[in-house]
Amino acid sequence: MKWTVGRVSITEIVELETVGGTRFILPQVGPDDVQQLPWMMPHFANEAGRLKMKVKSLLLQTPTQRIVVDTCLGNDKQGRSVPVWNDLHTPYLADMAAADFPPESIDTVLCTHLHVDHVGWNTRLVDGAWVPTFPNAKYVFGDIEYQHWKTHSEKPEHAAVFADSIQPIVHAGRADLVASDAQLTEEISLIPTPGHSPGHMSVLITSDGAQALLTGDVAHSPVQMAHPEWSSKVDSDALQSAATRHELFGRFADTPTLVIGGHFDPGHIQRDGDAFKFIALQG
Numbered sequence: 001m002k003w004t005v006g007r008v009s010i011t012e013i014v015e016l017e018t019v020g021g022t023r024f025i026l027p028q029v030g031p032d033d034v035q036q037l038p039w040m041m042p043h044f045a046n047e048a049g050r051l052k053m054k055v056k057s058l059l060l061q062t063p064t065q066r067i068v069v070d071t072c073l074g075n076d077k078q079g080r081s082v083p084v085w086n087d088l089h090t091p092y093l094a095d096m097a098a099a100d101f102p103p104e105s106i107d108t109v110l111c112t113h114l115h116v117d118h119v120g121w122n123t124r125l126v127d128g129a130w131v132p133t134f135p136n137a138k139y140v141f142g143d144i145e146y147q148h149w150k151t152h153s154e155k156p157e158h159a160a161v162f163a164d165s166i167q168p169i170v171h172a173g174r175a176d177l178v179a180s181d182a183q184l185t186e187e188i189s190l191i192p193t194p195g196h197s198p199g200h201m202s203v204l205i206t207s208d209g210a211q212a213l214l215t216g217d218v219a220h221s222p223v224q225m226a227h228p229e230w231s232s233k234v235d236s237d238a239l240q241s242a243a244t245r246h247e248l249f250g251r252f253a254d255t256p257t258l259v260i261g262g263h264f265d266p267g268h269i270q271r272d273g274d275a276f277k278f279i280a281l282q283g
């Protein structure tokens with residue numbers, strides 16, 4: 001999957017895909033709720049109303065930089081609370097290389113936030129040690145987000161993620177801690193979108209008059225566009241995340257901006273009464 005935004009291309013690399021099995025994230029969303037929203041099918045849910053989700057990275061090729069946005073779960077990681085996320089051995093790096101993005105060609109890794117499924121491939125296991133996966137890249141983390149997890153990783157899973165996927169990058173001198181509204185390149189800037197996590201950031205791509213928005217985990221499914229008040233169980237601040245959804249979706253609704261979720265396929269946001277709907281790009 002690949003999309004073009006002016007002089008920037010966006011390539012999707014999928015590590016895992018699931019249908020259903022999402023009640024642990026959005027417990028309030030039943031199949032009946034989804035089936036009432038015809039635009040959810042077939043791209044964002046199956047005919048039975050079960051949500052589709054991907055764990056994926058988005059690879060940006062700008063005129064000057066190759067950027068990986070979010071790095072999935074990673075191989076060989078342990079101590080994850082979701083059992084199937086432990087000790088993975090996926091062909092993620094081979095898939096990247098097949099898409100003409102070998103690890104050594106990456107200039108920048110950008111994490112929208114520092115949750116388990118967005119930082120995993122920051123590092124890989126070499127001779128028993130976690131080393132940066134992308135040997136020539138700087139790793140851009142939100143400063144607010146980093147400072148939060150540095151001091152709030154008491155839970156075993158958070159501690160494991162911080163120890164194997166964040167701290168080795170900082171120790172290697174490769175972390176670049178930025179403001180949540182930083183401009184990264186001529187085409188790429190960040191938008192503060194807190195609520196899912198304290199320093200969560202979305203990514204705005206603007207080039208030759210075209211625009212794309214990478215929402216990260218502002219929403220886990222477009223069903224939250226119809227119900228922005230439906231916060232996920234893993235949002236750190238449910239009220240703030242709902243407010244962020246209203247504000248962000250309202251800003252980009254009824255515009256030509258291509259919107260790609262951290263866990264769902266691309267489309268366009270449209271106003272629908274007091275809320276929104278999401279029109280899939282394909283079909």
Ligand SMILES: [Zn+2]
Nearest residue numbers: 113115196217
């Ligand atoms: Zn998250």
